Amino acid sequence: METFLGLDYPTLWFLVVGALFSGYGILDGFDLGAGAMHLFIKGDKNRRVALNAVGPVWDGNEVWLVIGGGTLFAGFPVFYATLFSAMYIPFMLFIMFIILRAISIEFRSKEEMKWWRTMWDVSYSISSGMIAFLLGVVLGNVLKGFPLDSNYEAIDPHLTMFLNPFSILVGLTTLALMMMHGAIYLTLKTEGKLFDKVVKMLEKCMIGFIVMFGVLSVFTLIFQPHLAERFKDHPSLFFLPLTAILAIANIPRLARKKKYMQAFVFSSLTFSLLLILVAVQLFPNLLIASNDPNNSITIYNAAASQKGLGLMLTIAAIGTPLVLAYTFIVYKIFWGKVKLDEHSY
Amino acid sequence: MDVEILSRIQFAFTVSFHYIYPPLSIGIGLMLVISEGLFLKTKDQRYEVLTRFWVKIFALTFGIGVATGIVMEFEFGTNWATYSRYVGDIFGSALAAEGIFAFALESSFLGILLFGWNKVSPRVHFMSTVGVFFGSMFSAIWIVVANSWQQTPAGYKIVGEGMEARAEITDFWEMVFNPSSVERILHVWVGAFLAGAFLFISVHAYYLVRERHQDISKLGIKLGLMAATFFSFVQLFLGHMSADGVAENQPAKLAAFEGHYYTDHSADLYLFGWVDQESKEVYGVKIPGGLAFLTQFNFDGKVEGLDAFPEDEIPTQINAVFQFYHLMVGIGMMLIGLSVLGTFYWFRGTLFKQKWLLWTFVFAVILPQLANQFGWFAAEMGRQPWVVYGLLRTSDALSKAVQADQVLFSLIMFTFIYTLLFILFIYLLNKKIKHGPSDTHLIDHRPHQQGINDFFSE
Numbered sequence: 001m002e003t004f005l006g007l008d009y010p011t012l013w014f015l016v017v018g019a020l021f022s023g024y025g026i027l028d029g030f031d032l033g034a035g036a037m038h039l040f041i042k043g044d045k046n047r048r049v050a051l052n053a054v055g056p057v058w059d060g061n062e063v064w065l066v067i068g069g070g071t072l073f074a075g076f077p078v079f080y081a082t083l084f085s086a087m088y089i090p091f092m093l094f095i096m097f098i099i100l101r102a103i104s105i106e107f108r109s110k111e112e113m114k115w116w117r118t119m120w121d122v123s124y125s126i127s128s129g130m131i132a133f134l135l136g137v138v139l140g141n142v143l144k145g146f147p148l149d150s151n152y153e154a155i156d157p158h159l160t161m162f163l164n165p166f167s168i169l170v171g172l173t174t175l176a177l178m179m180m181h182g183a184i185y186l187t188l189k190t191e192g193k194l195f196d197k198v199v200k201m202l203e204k205c206m207i208g209f210i211v212m213f214g215v216l217s218v219f220t221l222i223f224q225p226h227l228a229e230r231f232k233d234h235p236s237l238f239f240l241p242l243t244a245i246l247a248i249a250n251i252p253r254l255a256r257k258k259k260y261m262q263a264f265v266f267s268s269l270t271f272s273l274l275l276i277l278v279a280v281q282l283f284p285n286l287l288i289a290s291n292d293p294n295n296s297i298t299i300y301n302a303a304a305s306q307k308g309l310g311l312m313l314t315i316a317a318i319g320t321p322l323v324l325a326y327t328f329i330v331y332k333i334f335w336g337k338v339k340l341d342e343h344s345y
Numbered sequence: 346m347d348v349e350i351l352s353r354i355q356f357a358f359t360v361s362f363h364y365i366y367p368p369l370s371i372g373i374g375l376m377l378v379i380s381e382g383l384f385l386k387t388k389d390q391r392y393e394v395l396t397r398f399w400v401k402i403f404a405l406t407f408g409i410g411v412a413t414g415i416v417m418e419f420e421f422g423t424n425w426a427t428y429s430r431y432v433g434d435i436f437g438s439a440l441a442a443e444g445i446f447a448f449a450l451e452s453s454f455l456g457i458l459l460f461g462w463n464k465v466s467p468r469v470h471f472m473s474t475v476g477v478f479f480g481s482m483f484s485a486i487w488i489v490v491a492n493s494w495q496q497t498p499a500g501y502k503i504v505g506e507g508m509e510a511r512a513e514i515t516d517f518w519e520m521v522f523n524p525s526s527v528e529r530i531l532h533v534w535v536g537a538f539l540a541g542a543f544l545f546i547s548v549h550a551y552y553l554v555r556e557r558h559q560d561i562s563k564l565g566i567k568l569g570l571m572a573a574t575f576f577s578f579v580q581l582f583l584g585h586m587s588a589d590g591v592a593e594n595q596p597a598k599l600a601a602f603e604g605h606y607y608t609d610h611s612a613d614l615y616l617f618g619w620v621d622q623e624s625k626e627v628y629g630v631k632i633p634g635g636l637a638f639l640t641q642f643n644f645d646g647k648v649e650g651l652d653a654f655p656e657d658e659i660p661t662q663i664n665a666v667f668q669f670y671h672l673m674v675g676i677g678m679m680l681i682g683l684s685v686l687g688t689f690y691w692f693r694g695t696l697f698k699q700k701w702l703l704w705t706f707v708f709a710v711i712l713p714q715l716a717n718q719f720g721w722f723a724a725e726m727g728r729q730p731w732v733v734y735g736l737l738r739t740s741d742a743l744s745k746a747v748q749a750d751q752v753l754f755s756l757i758m759f760t761f762i763y764t765l766l767f768i769l770f771i772y773l774l775n776k777k778i779k780h781g782p783s784d785t786h787l788i789d790h791r792p793h794q795q796g797i798n799d800f801f802s803e
Contacts, residue, residue: 056456059411063452067444069418074441077433077511084422084429085744091423092755095416096762102412103766106405110773151508153426154746305504305513308434312441319445326453333457333464344460 002306009309010299011284013075016316018279020071024064025271026181030264031058033182035101035128036175037201038121045340046194047121048109052344053189056334058105060327062098067323074312078152078302079286086146086154087138090162094134101127109344129175136174140167143227143278145288148295152302155291166224173216176209177274180251181267187260199255206252213248226288230281240280244273349740351752352424355759357725359416361718362763366410368717371485371534372541373403374478379568381471395561395568396474397462398782399545404459405773407477409766411452416759424752428732428742431511435501435520436491443487451480482534489530490521495733496724497594499523503736512736524594528586535583536720538576539680539713545569546687547710548778550703558781563697566706570691573684580677585639591727592640592648595734598727600651601660602670603627603636612636612648617671620664625651627667660729670723676716683709 002009031054041050073080084091104124108117144166147155183202190198220227231237247269254263282288286302289295303309377399384392418440421429454476461470500519501512514520546569549562592599599605604620604627605612611634618629634644641648651659660666687706690696697703732739 056460059408059455060449060452062411062415063444063448066415066418066448067441069415070440070444073418073421073429073433074437077430077437080422080433081426081429081744082746084419085424085426085746088423088744088747088751089754091419092751092758095419096758098415099412099762099766102408103769106408107769107773110776157746159751304434304437308437308514311438311514311517315438315441315445319442319449323445323449323453326449330453330456333461 002310004313009306009313010075010303012313013071013303013309014279014283014299016313017068017071017075018275020064020068022272022275024061024068025178025275026268027061027064028058029132029178029271030054030182030185031061032128032132033178033180033205034186035124035182036132036179037182037186037205038125038128040201041194041197044117046197047117048340048344049190049194050186051105051108051124052340053186055105055344057330060330071312071316075304075309076286076297076299076302077304079297082148082152082154082297083138083142083287086157087141087162088157089159090134090137090141094131094138097127097130097134101131132175132178133171136171137162137167139174139278140164140170142287143170143282144224145290145296147291148287148289148297150295152295152297166219169212169216169219173209173212176205176212177267177270180205180209181264181271184251184255184260184264184267188264202255206255210248210252227281237280240273240277244270244277247273346749346753348747348749348752349743351749351756352743352747353739355752355756356417356420356424358756358763359413359420359759361721362767363410363413363417364717364721365714366406366413367481367485368537368540368714369406369544370403370410371478371481371537372539373399373406373544374474374481374541375538376541376545376568376572377403377474378478379572380565381474385467385471391561391564394782395565398561400458401777402544402548402774404455405770405777407455409770413763413766423755424744424747425732425742426744426746427508428737431737431742432491432495432733434511434513435494435498438514438517439487439491439494439521443484447480447483447487449480451477451484454480485533485537486530489533490523490526493526493529494520494523496529496728497524497590498733498736508741512733525587525590528583528590532580532583532587532720535576535580536713536717538572539580540717542569542572542576543680543706543710543713546573546706547708550706551778552781553697554700554703554707561782566687566696567691570684570687573680574688577677577680577684581681584674584677589640595728596649597651597654597659598666598724599640600649600653601663601666601727602723604663604667605636605648605650606652608647608650608653610637610647611645612650614639615667615671617675618667620667622663657730660727662726662729666723666727669719669726673716673719673723676712676719680709680712680716683712 004012007015034050034054038047038050041047100123104120104127108120108124111117141162141164144164146157146161149155180202183198183205186198187195187202231241247266250266251263251270254260254266284298284300285296286299287297289297304312377396380392380399381396383389384396454473457465457470457473458477461473465473498512500514500516500521500523502515503510504513505511546566549565549569552558552562553566588599588602591602603612603615604618606625613631613633614635615627616630616632618627618631620627632638637646637648638644640646651663683705686702687696690699690702728734730738730740732742
């Protein structure tokens with residue numbers, strides 16, 4: 001098997017996918033989170049500011065999902081096919097909320113009527129929250145695994161298979177993390193009374209996330225002990241969860257000191273660190289077959305060909321600096337507090 | 346209904362709905378590049394008013410295009426899992442390239458295009474417009490490459506057998522430049538340009554007959570007519586090229602296009618007609634030997650008929666394929682006629698007095714949209730029963746883990762949400778058009794730094 005920097009291609013691509021989803025979580029995370037708390041912001045002007053805080057960037061952030069999904073499809077088609085067809089209902093709901101959210105952002109401020117704006121505010125907020133929740137639910141199911149046959153197809157996936165206590169908990173924790181992240185983002189983009197309001201909401205979001213994270217951790221250790229095995233086998237890896245906990249603990253500390261930019265960096269780090277934990281635990285599995293470990297989908301049996309992965313790695317190597325440059329330029333241009341003008345949503 | 350037919354209906358429905366928007370984004374993108382470019386060159390404020398107005402319409406079509414586009418990527422996995430496993434290795438690099446080179450470019454610069462008027466200098470804004478336009482063009486390249494590979498697979502090998510079989514890439518450039526890629530990309534691009542140009546013409550024709558925004562609209566309709574005239578002729582040539590390609594690479598599809606059942610010499614070309622699938626006869630107006638001439642420049646040439654292929658390797662809906670193909674061609678001809686007529690009156694200086702023609706232009710916006718849809722119907726239905734021509738059958742490409750009730754649920758969901766989306770789209774489009782470009786003098790908030798470096802320091 002061909003290698004680069006001592007890593008084989010499937011492993012490298014696993015890292016690429018991980019990096020992209022981590023980037024997606026960080027970027028779409030704040031606009032989904034800001035959307036989920038939208039209804040708690042009162043007053044039309046305030047809501048417009050909150051909406052326009054994500055206005056110029058939400059579309060670009062969603063691109064990461066398209067690219068992330070594309071890299072998963074491209075690199076691990078077997079995993080993509082099995083996961084998406086087994087999780088049919090959550091993915092279809094996810095798509096519906098993605099569309100509903102785009103419509104809501106686009107249409108909300110196009111009419112003056114109060115009922116019109118309230119209607120879109122509600123659908124924007126609910127769809128943002130549901131997207132965050134469903135992302136977590138799917139992640140929860142991946143972590144938990146489900147029965148697979150020897151062709152790596154899900155065995156008899158029934159309509160409500162995706163709804164289990166563990167996955168729901170992961171979903172709620174994801175939502176809480178994104179709301180905290182979104183609240184921090186809003187502190188950077190707002191001023192005056194709205195800013196004070198957002199700071200208060202941030203406090204609640206931080207408590208919410210830390211509670212959810214604690215509950216999920218305990219639940220995992222009791223009911224999903226397989227998710228901690230790798231760390232038991234390699235105690236040196238314990239520095240990872242430790243770092244994650246320190247990063248999380250640092251967020252309220254920085255928020256109290258009003259260092260919101262740094263708090264944003266740490267909540268972004270939290271996304272990456274938690275995903276690294278997931279990756280370390282799963283590797284080299286992508287989806288564990290709960291009936292027979294031999295049927296588990298790994299990065300090797302799910303991977304595209306060597307040739308295909310090599311091509312994709314080349315494309316990613318050429319393209320990534322470009323994407324980072326565009327993203328940087330756009331954020332640079334729209335840096336700073338939101339000012340509504342005639343082009344705003 | 347079974348999973349197969351439901352999944353096919355759902356994919357056809359979602360992809361057709363999606364395809365209302367990307368051609369408009371590409372086509373309006375082209376018109377934006379032209380008009381904003383002319384503004385920078387001539388400093389004529391009217392071009393800026395025109396650009397700002399069309400950017401608003403562009404935003405509407407682009408936003409819906411992105412949201413409805415994610416659906417297909419997901420459906421590959423949810424509804425067509427076997428297909429995903431089969432083609433994953435081939436589509437992988439094409440989709441990766443699409444995401445990284447095209448989609449990221451267009452979506453990032455879209456923010457500046459829409460919201461950056463007062464943040465960056467006119468020159469940087471124009472560069473963003475060009476970036477978005479190029480991004481959408483690149484996007485079309487990679488998507489059509491992937492689809493063309495399904496029509497004419499190349500640069501691959503098959504590994505595994507039976508349901509385990511899958512295609513592996515052996516040569517990237519051979520895959521990208523598979524036999525039908527280039528002509529189909531060009532055909533799709535120009536179809537999109539025509540969709541944009543005719544929307545441009547339609548809206549400005551509407552203003553002219555309503556005697557509003559006349560100054561801007563006279564300018565707009567001329568830009569639109571220039572693009573429409575040029576590209577409708579180019580499309581005639583490209584369409585012919587595409588049909589030639591089909592004749593060479595997918596003879597069964599060509600035979601279905603023309604309802605050509607029996608292999609013989611001097612095959613006929615139908616202008617319009619009706620295929621009786623029972624008796625295998627076509628009734629209609631034909632040019633004797635026309636098909637033979639078009640494909641081989643010889644009225645007596647031999648063209649393979651549907652009888653040259655096994656019964657289970659040709660499409661079942663011959664009449665539908667025939668009709669969609671002929672409607673597309675017919676509309677293409679109408680577009681040429683309309684644009685030539687418009688240009689003719691323009692050069693005689695009486696265009697703005699021809700109310701009947703302007704009214705025709707207002708409604709002609711639907712024509713390129715229909716031609717784009719019908720062209721794809723013909724291309725995709727004509728490929729059946731294959732999803733990958735000659736390699737993978739549509740009936741084998743399904744997800745085994747998905748049941749009919751799930752697909753029925755999502756199909757109902759899509760019907761509901763797309764109906765809502767379409768009503769809102771038409772409502773807002775209508776509203777924006779009614780509101781019109783701002784004719785009052787622009788309050789100029791635009792910064793005028795020189796060059797791209799300055800906006801880093803603000």
